[in-house]
Amino acid sequence: MNTLQKYVLAENVRMSFDTKQGKFVALENINLRISKGEFITLIGHSGCGKSTLLNLFAGLLAPSSGFMFCAGREIAGPGPDRGVVFQNHSLLPWLTCFGNIHLAVERVFGATESPLQLKQRTLEALALVHLSHATDKYPHEISGGMKQRVGIARALSMQPNVLLMDEPFGALDALTRAHLQDELMKIVAATQSTVVMVTHDVDEAVLLSDRIVMMTNGPAATIGSTLDVDLPQPRDRMALASNTHYHLLRSEVLKFLYQKHAKTAA
């Protein structure tokens, strides 16, 4: 098996947190192989450890045991080779949309490119998410959906090996979410990105992914099952609505979440 098929890798990963009540094992026995160019979604009930797993890939957390690799190298910490889109956009409020993206561009390409080229890259990233008109706006001057798009543009502008997204559209209304999902599909098709995305939305998972990774409930959550989404690309949400195979896949995920691993009422 070559590195393209195990581009991002987790082997026997276990994650425990030290809490006031002692050790809390969040993740146990996580094994996952992600190929280059693959779009993976992590789905599971709230609190099962999706964000924890994503943060492990990002290097924001270090596994308690086990190994994690990206592009053939062990993940030793965060780095701009893995672009992260945070759940709450995490734009710096004192920088404009341009400034927020430029900070990332400058960090990655500042040593090798001229200021003009850096500016060009920043503008291109904004154009990619259709926000050229908001270049000089501050985060508080734009809508939630636009902020999330700036967050995506910031992550993409670094030309990362992997794009990591933690419920990027979770806080948006249904129409904006659908619109951004369509945009994301186009961007990913154009950039051939490898993506790991956390979601709790079954439709979103089936629409976007090549493979859905379904997690069991915590504590000591693990990967319960994975589902190949063998729907042809490019996908169109309208066409899928009447596609029987789409509904089959969708009910597979629902079965996993609400029958096999139903969350007991807290």
Added chain:
Amino acid sequence: MAIKLTMSGKFMTATLLPQVLGIALFIGLWGLIALTSPNLPGPIKTWDSAVELFSNPFYENGPNDQGIGWNILSSLQRVGIGFGLAALIGIPLGFMVGRFDFLDKMTSPIVSMLRPVSPLAWLPIGLLVFKAANPAAIWVIFISCIWPMIINTAMGVRQLPQDYLNVARVLKLSEWKIFTKILFPATLPFVLTGIRLSIGTAWLVIVAAEMLTGGIGIGFWVWDEWNNLNVEHIIIAIFVVGMIGLLLEKILVWLAKRFSY
């Protein structure tokens, strides 16, 4: 045009009217009390005295008799120097206390104990060490400014959202970039609050400090006029101190608004 007119009309009745009414009532009450108490000058007498006083605010009759303008400027200068020194030391110290837990634990008992002490209690120490009135007064201002500067700056650093630090970590920004692009702008509103509290306290304290140290300054001027039994001037001084304090506050609030996100 019509909208503008109704807006300004609304401003008149909603904001200006109650303010004017309040001031008029205050002056009326003052006049009434002055009528019954012969030692307290009334509004008209005080106004006449103020007109005379401010007709020549910058005269100089030797080192101990100078116009009110010079006295105000001297006090402002002391506040400026004392505050400047406190900011120079307090802001960097606040950043370090906020960033390093060890330093926080080291300094917090000292700060908590000394903060409630009236800055005037430090005046004798200042006189002892500096052997002169002017640096001693500046020293007292320094002491009144230093605590809010340290405490508010450190609070700003401590409340820095984890999200912003995660951005810094994902981008692997250098320490310098983290400071200039994240830590400093995120903390700035808190630093400005510290500055506002400092200047407010300093302006309260300077009058009392100058009463004790003498020299040129609005505080000593009040004391001097008391010795001359010139009560009109004391009342004028109260208004002047109040208005300058209000002005400083307004400027700093405006500044803070400009830097809030």
